[in-house]
Amino acid sequence: MTRFQRIISFALIPAILLLLVYLPKFTDAMLGRDYYREWMEPKSEDFEGVITVWHVVGFKPYLGSLGSWLSERARSVEKKHFGVYFEVDSITVDEAAARISNGKFPDALSFPSGWCSGGELAVLEGEYDVDVSSGMDMAVLRAVPYCASCSVILYYPSKITASELSEDPGMAQDNSLEDFKKGKVSCCLADARDSGDLQRALIAGKAEYFEVLPFLNETDLVQYLGTSADCEPAKLPYINELFNAALSEKAQSQLCSIGLMPLNERVERKYEQAFLGEAYGLIDQSMYKFPNTFDEWHRNCG
Numbered sequence: 001m002t003r004f005q006r007i008i009s010f011a012l013i014p015a016i017l018l019l020l021v022y023l024p025k026f027t028d029a030m031l032g033r034d035y036y037r038e039w040m041e042p043k044s045e046d047f048e049g050v051i052t053v054w055h056v057v058g059f060k061p062y063l064g065s066l067g068s069w070l071s072e073r074a075r076s077v078e079k080k081h082f083g084v085y086f087e088v089d090s091i092t093v094d095e096a097a098a099r100i101s102n103g104k105f106p107d108a109l110s111f112p113s114g115w116c117s118g119g120e121l122a123v124l125e126g127e128y129d130v131d132v133s134s135g136m137d138m139a140v141l142r143a144v145p146y147c148a149s150c151s152v153i154l155y156y157p158s159k160i161t162a163s164e165l166s167e168d169p170g171m172a173q174d175n176s177l178e179d180f181k182k183g184k185v186s187c188c189l190a191d192a193r194d195s196g197d198l199q200r201a202l203i204a205g206k207a208e209y210f211e212v213l214p215f216l217n218e219t220d221l222v223q224y225l226g227t228s229a230d231c232e233p234a235k236l237p238y239i240n241e242l243f244n245a246a247l248s249e250k251a252q253s254q255l256c257s258i259g260l261m262p263l264n265e266r267v268e269r270k271y272e273q274a275f276l277g278e279a280y281g282l283i284d285q286s287m288y289k290f291p292n293t294f295d296e297w298h299r300n301c302g
Contacts, residue, residue: 058112
């Protein structure tokens with residue numbers, strides 16, 4: 001044995017002694033673990049229970065349900081967190097007002113523009129894939145817009161032309177949808193859902209032929225996400241995950257299938273109904289396409 005080999009041998013003696021001392025303890029600990037059980041057991045969550053979400057319906061999509069779309073996003077978050085559940089309840093504005101008068105308020109909510117004040121909502125500190133300027137309360141973010149609808153003119157081409165309406169779109173403003181359906185007026189204003197319902201009636205042979213004219217480059221038919229100012233802190237990470245799920249490209253692209261405008265700018269908008277693509281294109285061109293939701297609340301309730 002060379003001198004170098006002897007030096008290495010002496011240097012390894014302490015390491016071998018330590019191995020002989022600690023290996024049995026380490027082996028016992030490893031043999032005592034149930035790896036299958038550890039793999040099967042869910043990860044412990046900081047919160048376990050129910051998170052309440054109100055979807056306050058201010059407008060409906062061209063077809064289908066925005067509340068169902070939001071529930072699907074909630075289910076996707078639940079699958080990642082054992083013991084965490086979202087209770088998504090779609091209610092009207094009047095139903096929401098009645099609940100609040102009885103002292104109830106959800107952990108999180110989806111609400112239409114101008115529905116609530118900033119003081120009822122918590123400050124949001126996350127980063128979101130949309131323009132959040134219309135959800136700013138003074139200098140802080142309290143609401144995140146996630147989709148929008150549009151207003152269009154419905155008209156009977158046998159009674160009035162698109163050129164006449166383009167020159168004076170205000171002539172449709174005071175006409176009701178019910179009078180339009182009855183043929184009492186030549187045109188009226190309608191949202192995406194009203195247009196969809198009437199188009200489906202036309203296909204079924206229950207309505208007179210009409211056409212749709214997009215004309216506005218702004219809309220107040222915007223839906224927001226917010227968190228209660230009194231929400232338990234332990235619930236906030238899961239609520240924020242729900243918000244991000246709702247703003248993801250995949251989820252936002254699905255809004256097109258129900259005729260709404262996704263607000264994630266990376267989403268390519270495609271619609272079966274040409275007038276929806278045109279209407280949302282007009283809105284998208286405007287710098288001031290959405291009014292501030294809290295300014296709207298002050299105008300309505302101030």
